[in-house]
Amino acid sequence: MIEVKNLYKYYHMPRKKFFSKETSIKAVNGVSFTLRKGETFGLVGESGSGKSTTGEIIVQLIKQTSGQVLYKGKDVSKFNALQLKVWRRKVQIVFQDPYASLNPKKTVQWILREPLIIHKIGNRREQDKRIIDMLHDVGLDESFLKRYPHELSGGQRQRVVIAAALILHPEFVVIDEGVSALDVSVQAQILNLLKALQKKYRLTYLFISHDLNVVQYFCDRIAVMYLGEIVEMGTVSDLDEPKHPYTKALFSSIPTRDVNTSETVLSGEVPSASAIPEGCPFHTRCPFVQERCKHEKPVKHELTTEHTVRCHLYD
Amino acid sequence: MMMKRRKSIPFHIGLTIVMLLFLMMLISLFYTPYDPNMMQTNARLAKPSLEHLFGTDNFGRDILSRMMQGSQTAFLIGISSVSVGLFFGFLIGACAGYFGGWIDELCMRFIDALMAFPGILLAIMLITVFEPGIKNTILALGMMSVPTFARIIRSSFMQTKQFDYVKASKAKGAGSIHIIFKHILPNIVSPILVAATLSFSGTILAEAGLSYLGLGVQPPDPSWGRMLKEAQPYIATAPWYVIITGTMITLMVLGFNLLGDGIRDQQDKKS
Numbered sequence: 001m002i003e004v005k006n007l008y009k010y011y012h013m014p015r016k017k018f019f020s021k022e023t024s025i026k027a028v029n030g031v032s033f034t035l036r037k038g039e040t041f042g043l044v045g046e047s048g049s050g051k052s053t054t055g056e057i058i059v060q061l062i063k064q065t066s067g068q069v070l071y072k073g074k075d076v077s078k079f080n081a082l083q084l085k086v087w088r089r090k091v092q093i094v095f096q097d098p099y100a101s102l103n104p105k106k107t108v109q110w111i112l113r114e115p116l117i118i119h120k121i122g123n124r125r126e127q128d129k130r131i132i133d134m135l136h137d138v139g140l141d142e143s144f145l146k147r148y149p150h151e152l153s154g155g156q157r158q159r160v161v162i163a164a165a166l167i168l169h170p171e172f173v174v175i176d177e178g179v180s181a182l183d184v185s186v187q188a189q190i191l192n193l194l195k196a197l198q199k200k201y202r203l204t205y206l207f208i209s210h211d212l213n214v215v216q217y218f219c220d221r222i223a224v225m226y227l228g229e230i231v232e233m234g235t236v237s238d239l240d241e242p243k244h245p246y247t248k249a250l251f252s253s254i255p256t257r258d259v260n261t262s263e264t265v266l267s268g269e270v271p272s273a274s275a276i277p278e279g280c281p282f283h284t285r286c287p288f289v290q291e292r293c294k295h296e297k298p299v300k301h302e303l304t305t306e307h308t309v310r311c312h313l314y315d
Numbered sequence: 316m317m318m319k320r321r322k323s324i325p326f327h328i329g330l331t332i333v334m335l336l337f338l339m340m341l342i343s344l345f346y347t348p349y350d351p352n353m354m355q356t357n358a359r360l361a362k363p364s365l366e367h368l369f370g371t372d373n374f375g376r377d378i379l380s381r382m383m384q385g386s387q388t389a390f391l392i393g394i395s396s397v398s399v400g401l402f403f404g405f406l407i408g409a410c411a412g413y414f415g416g417w418i419d420e421l422c423m424r425f426i427d428a429l430m431a432f433p434g435i436l437l438a439i440m441l442i443t444v445f446e447p448g449i450k451n452t453i454l455a456l457g458m459m460s461v462p463t464f465a466r467i468i469r470s471s472f473m474q475t476k477q478f479d480y481v482k483a484s485k486a487k488g489a490g491s492i493h494i495i496f497k498h499i500l501p502n503i504v505s506p507i508l509v510a511a512t513l514s515f516s517g518t519i520l521a522e523a524g525l526s527y528l529g530l531g532v533q534p535p536d537p538s539w540g541r542m543l544k545e546a547q548p549y550i551a552t553a554p555w556y557v558i559i560t561g562t563m564i565t566l567m568v569l570g571f572n573l574l575g576d577g578i579r580d581q582q583d584k585k586s
Contacts, residue, residue: 056482059486061482061485061486084488085488088486088487088488089488091486092486092487093482093483093486095479095482095483096479097479100478100479100480101479101480101483102480103480103484103497103498103501103502104502105501105502106497106501114484114487114489114497115487115488118487118488118489118490118493119488161483164483164487165483165487168487
């Protein structure tokens with residue numbers, strides 16, 4: 001349904017000296033994937049790997065440097081104002097922090113009515129009905145209408161955020177670390193709510209997270225990002241046997257009850273996105289590094305039709 | 316996030332002074348003990364007495380009546396020039412803070428140019444180029460406070476526009492006007508309020524200064540600044556004239572300063 005093709009996003013840094021070379025931060029470095037209707041696609045990676053930037057480009061909160069986001073074959077970054085407004089009805093984003101995603105000066109009712117006013121949907125009574133229906137859908141009720149965000153708990157806030165995102169009946173929702181700021185018990189509630197809403201409204205999710213447990217539980221397919229690139233992509237069962245050394249290390253770090261599992265510990269820090277290593281970006285930390293990794297960028301290998309990996313080990 | 320509704324003592328003192336002065340201004344609209352411009356040549360520079368509570372000036376005019384009439388001018392000029400300053404300051408600050416980039420650069424260099432002159436000099440220049448009078452005084456003093464407002468509003472905008480609720484609203488298709496007035500403005504009211512209150516006292520002081528120089532409000536409209544100037548020659552013979560006028564100006568400035576500080580303290584407590 002949505003195709004992301006060779007997405008790049010560079011941020012130019014101001015020069016330190018007048019004659020010094022211009023540096024840029026490569027936040028997203030050639031990302032491609034396809035979202036299929038009704039699926040939940042997980043995007044995992046450490047902070048700074050470019051996963052949130054990718055999400056914000058898809059909803060066009062920021063413009064990409066190059067590459068395309070295609071919806072039904074049309075490039076959304078080339079939309080004019082009117083087309084963009086229609087696009088914004090179809091795609092929504094839910095942010096990480098439920099404390100920052102609600103305007104503290106507005107009531108729940110106002111927050112839920114806002115999207116309907118922006119898109120001029122229905123008269124006041126129809127809007128009211130839709131707002132109340134939506135509140136019931138996310139497990140709240142009419143008593144919340146007149147409340148302000150500071151009167152709500154974190155979980156309740158996130159329910160309001162989700163309601164505000166879904167009230168336009170979008171086809172597609174980007175959930176940017178949607179549950180990371182919540183307690184574990186509340187996380188589970190919100191995830192189950194999202195699953196139920198997905199079924200009811202036939203939604204497609206792009207689920208951005210650093211929490212592998214959550215992603216494995218919640219997603220159909222997963223892409224692992226490292227320094228702005230997708231290093232491995234596949235279905236959840238594919239990634240039970242990860243192929244890329246980075247994914248292996250990442251997945252072995254999930255705490256399990258089994259004490260005998262060996263954990264691959266990576267050495268070093270993630271290199272800065274303004275100085276991405278030549279060749280394979282992971283070669284500075286890879287336990288299986290070869291000479292060619294330092295010069296040659298690995299290409300994408302299709303292990304199966306679903307499972308792709310970017311590593312010289314699979315040449 | 317418990318909000319304490321306890322206000323500071325300075326806030327209450329400031330509020331009381333401002334309310335009393337405002338009440339005096341309101342009364343003067345309907346009633347003054349004497350006609351403020353009526354001269355009683357037989358009672359020039361009369362000492363404060365039951366007849367003339369604050370005494371009379373060099374033309375035998377009742378000082379209390381003129382003082383009350385003068386408070387109208389003070390409030391009129393204070394409120395209007397703060398509004399003028401706020402209007403242009405908001406326009407410039409909001410554009411600069413919201414859009415950023417070269418618009419920000421352009422607006423801020425303009426503000427820098429305004430700030431390069433001391434405010435009162437700028438006002439004097441504007442008034443000499445045009446002509447003295449209440450309207451031009453208001454405009455000049457308004458211009459004087461534009462940079463302060465523009466900077467405060469710009470930084471509040473830059474801070475607030477990064478919040479997720481602004482981003483989320485944008486993702487829902489909201490336009491700039493909607494975001495500025497529905498999302499950002501309601502959340503930056505308190506810093507603007509503090510700046511406006513503090514600037515109010517600055518404006519009143521500046522107006523007194525201008526009138527003292529004869530560039531502000533023109534006779535026969537009474538103004539505290541000009542009264543101070545008129546009182547100066549009689550500082551030895553009729554000290555009450557200077558003292559009372561000076562005290563009035565001080566009270567007004569003090570009241571608004573305390574009020575502004577009080578609001579700011581309260582705001583700091585909340586955050």
